[in-house]
Amino acid sequence: MDFSKMSCKEIEKYINNLDEKDRFSYIDILNQDSRKSVRKYALKLEKKQESINKEIKRLEELWQIEGRFFDLGYNLIAGLDEAGRGPLAGPVVASAVILPKNKIILGVDDSKKIPEKRREKLFKEIYNSALYVGVGIVDNRIIDQINIFNATKLAMKRAIYDLKIKPDFLLIDALELADINIKQRSIVKGDSKSISIAAASIIAKVTRDNLVREYDRKYPGYNFSKHKGYGTKEHYEAINKYGVTPVHRKSFLKNI
Template sequence: MKDKSVKDIKELVDNLSTDKYLEYIDILRNDERKSVQNIAVKLAKKLDNIRREDERLEKINIYENEGYSKGYVYIGGIDEAGRGPLAGPVVASVVVFKPNTKIEGVNDSKKLSEAKRDELFDIIKEEALDYGIGIVNHEEIDEFNILNATYMAMKKAVNCLDKTPDYLLIDAATIPGIDIDQKPLVKGDSKSISIAAASILAKVTRDSIMYQYDEMYPEYGFKSHKGYGTKEHYEAIEKHGITPIHRKSFLKNVL
């Protein structure tokens, strides 16, 4: 290794397979050059991050594996996006994976950047055995209230599946009126891979809808706040009034 330049070593390390990391960390640490020792430190940190992510991915399969151990075979995770905004729909998603699926980076959608969510959106759809997305619009939210509208979106998502799950893991909710065993999980989008994946599908789908509304109503700033009650949004309502996509039941004090 001592006959190689620092540039060559960097290139070598960039192309290493993970199973070679430990071997090369030891080799590079013993190099007399400080710059090469720094490469070893960076490689060690990278290995630590990989191990942490592997451990996290093991943990977020716990509730799915618990379901398989009880005899369930087709397990879906459900989450929603858009319960709190003043405008636009509520969107729910359900995702079914094969046992012990691991997708690097899958986590609660709120913990991910928009770019990462968009990247994972396509990966999740490719890796899933099945997935469904349910959308309930602002008019139905006003008619049935947001809680019932959320349940409606979840049921729509389940009805989109090719095969009905025999067990559902749901982020902090229990869906009434469906004949499927369910387990609500508080902060489930950080504890279950299928719920986390569902949160990403729901969030990306809803955001794309709000981007379309932003083009229709550019003065409201939907692209930035996605319909949530920000200062910018309230100021736009005060100046321009409400749009056809606003939830009137959420704006009784403004109307």
């Protein structure tokens, strides 16, 4: 490609339309351009490449736990995590995700560390890239009946049963499922240590957020889309003003 007859804006447009793996192959050529603006763009590409390489290294480290179990002969490893243990309203949602071995999805991390818009994009990327995704939902009524701890375990079991195939091994964020016939490992803060659990945390979080947004239409005035059912000052004020809705967890609101 002869960039000498193209303006810097034209060069940038051309390179931005390339696949990411091809985009950085032009850095050396651009660095030799006599124009300062083109060399400045080359520097921008270099920094982007460094950022991506750093992210790939982080993700490769997140694969280490799965790698140890791959080495033991397990092939279908499902990561499990949940969202919604703490809110005053709505369900607890769990997800089970089986990723292809050593699959790199840029940006996957503990869902709490990821901005909302980026989570939603990753949600789609994980669904498109994963071998299997399962989701389990337990509503507020069952939470009130069996308590949030047991409801969380039930949601995780439902997520496993929602998978189209039985996993060989489970990596679970900070919980053990005693009455399920699959070998497993509980990992404290697993969503920041295991790629599969991190992916599950994103699926669970975005699924639950989407469900809770529907409450805005059913119960205007509570602003569920903003607080997602958590116990913010605004949420408590709405409960005091309008009362408890059918989606509230009464066992979480005994003092109101």
